[in-house]
Amino acid sequence: MLNQSQPAQSQFAQSQPIGPLFIGSEIYRASTYGKKHPLAIPRVSTAIDLxxxxxxxxxxxxxxSPRATPDQLARFHDRSYIETVRRAEAEQRLDPEAxxxxxxxxxxxxxxxxxxxxPATASGGSILAGRLLAEHEGVIYNPAGGTHHGLRDRASGFCYFNDPVLAILTMLDGGLRRVYYADLDAHHGDGVEYAFADDDRVLTVSVHEGTRWPFTGKVGDRAGGMARNLPVPVEFNDSELDYILENAxxxxxxxxxxxxxxxQCGADALADDPLSRLELSNRALWNAVRSLATLAPRVLVLGGGGYNPWSVGRCWTGVWATLNGIDPDVPVTQDAEEVLRALTWSRRQGQNPPEHWFTTIAxxxxxxxxxxxIRQVVDAVMS
Incomplete structure (x- = not known):
């Protein structure tokens, strides 16, 4: 295990590739956004346990995962905003103006x-990953990351800080010249697109449900030139993601x-998720991750959306397996089944879950x- 008190250079020889590494934290096990919030469910802890x-x-x-410091967060976020988030935690309230x-x-x-x-811990994990990948080739997985809606001075869409932006900036500050950001979440990766709209070192591409919040990311939106958007229709299926993967x-x-x-592999595009109308299986996301990871010698894989505890936990566990060259389509162990059967969900779908949520990963x-x-969207993006 990497000792966070020591610099990364002392842990790995410069010539030695790293990974796959899994960045996690116990903070996610006991922390929720509130009982009625979509993020009341366990996600990262389930992926770790499974x-x-x-x-x-x-x-x-x-x-x-280390916790990002205010100075690290200020590489992208306004300091007054950072201090406001800290004050909100300390006082558990904000005045109406703030x-x-x-x-x-x-x-x-x-x-x-x-x-x-x-969110500072999620960002700290992505910053750590960015620093390690600036120094070494390799693969790093931070499923707590992927908070792609966060803006420079404002929270948005469950995202307080934008860890993908912070990770990419860390890579660029470390000497990398070009970073390709591929967003597979059901929601448009607006915050990352805005952050790098005028930066020709970063190409952002987002595949998302076209008629869903935040209602941005139209097919013709290129955000200063360095963005591509593929809004897809409801009932988006595995064959269609494969087509977009191969042709765009x-x-x-x-x-x-x-x-x-x-x-960014948010699990909210899966068929069992309550916050989208897309119809993917987790196999389609794993295939996309497997293929995209071949495009560069340095790979950072993040989480994102995902609001069904069984589907997101199984999906993100399968992502980790995929990054390690393991086929996730195998029978679950008894211990894994116990992890899955211990999950609960207050939504209607969670009251009588199908048996395969307990007994399969794939x-x-x-x-x-x-x-x-779909073909027209791909043609427009590639033209």
Whole structure:
């Protein structure tokens, strides 16, 4: 395990590739956004527990995430905003003016006991990953990351800090020349796109449900030139993601010749998720991660959305397996089944969950026709 008190250079020889490494923290096990919030469910802790229960996560591959300091967060975020998030945690309230100015204390971005520490820990993990990948080739997984809606001076869409931006900036500050950011979340990766709209060192590409909040990321939106958006229709299936991967995501990445690829693999595009109307299986996301990871010698994989505890935990566990060259389509161990059966969910779907949520990691495939709308979006993006 990497000792966080020592610089990364002392832990790894410069010539030695690293990873795959898994960055996690126990803070996610006991912290929620509140009982009625979509992020009331365990996610990162489930992925850690399942990965260990399946025998896929050795302690030597696990790094405990540091917490980002205010100075580190200020590489992207305004200091007044950072101090406001810290004050919200300390006082568990904000005055109406600060609440409105920074969008904290509302339904989507509530004030909860760890409102600074939790997102600062997710960001610290991504910053650590960015630093290690600037220094070494390798693969790093931070499922707590992927908070792609966070803005420079405002919370947005459950995201208080934008850890993908902080990770990419860390890589660029460390000497990398080009970073390819591929976002597979059901929601448009608006905060990352805005952050790098005028920076030709970063190509951002987002595949997202076209008629869902934040209602940005139209197919013609190129955000200053360094962005591509693929809004997809409801009932988006595995065959359609495969088509986009083969005809847009991979060619764009190869053409950009990145030094590093950052993959945001939110699990809310899965068929069982309550906050989208897309119909992917987790196999389709794993295939996309597997392919995108071949585009550069440095790979950072992040989490993101995902609001069904069984589907997100199984998906992110399968991502870790995929990064290690393990086929996740195997019977679960008894310990893994116990992890899955111990989960609860207050939504209607959680009251009588299907048996395969307890007994499988891999979903059944969800193929389908590649609709003309998908082909037209790809043609527009590639033109």
């Amino acid at each position: 990965s260990r229960a399946m025998g896929w996560l050795d302690h030597r591959a696990y790094l405990d 609440r409105d100015r920074y969008n904290i204390g509302r339904l989507e971005n509530p004030i909860f006991p760890e409102v600074f520490r939790r 995501l991979m060619p764009l990445g190869r053409g950009f010749t990145p030094d590093a690829v950052v993959i 979903d059944a495939p969800r193929p389908g026709p590649v609709r003309d709308e």
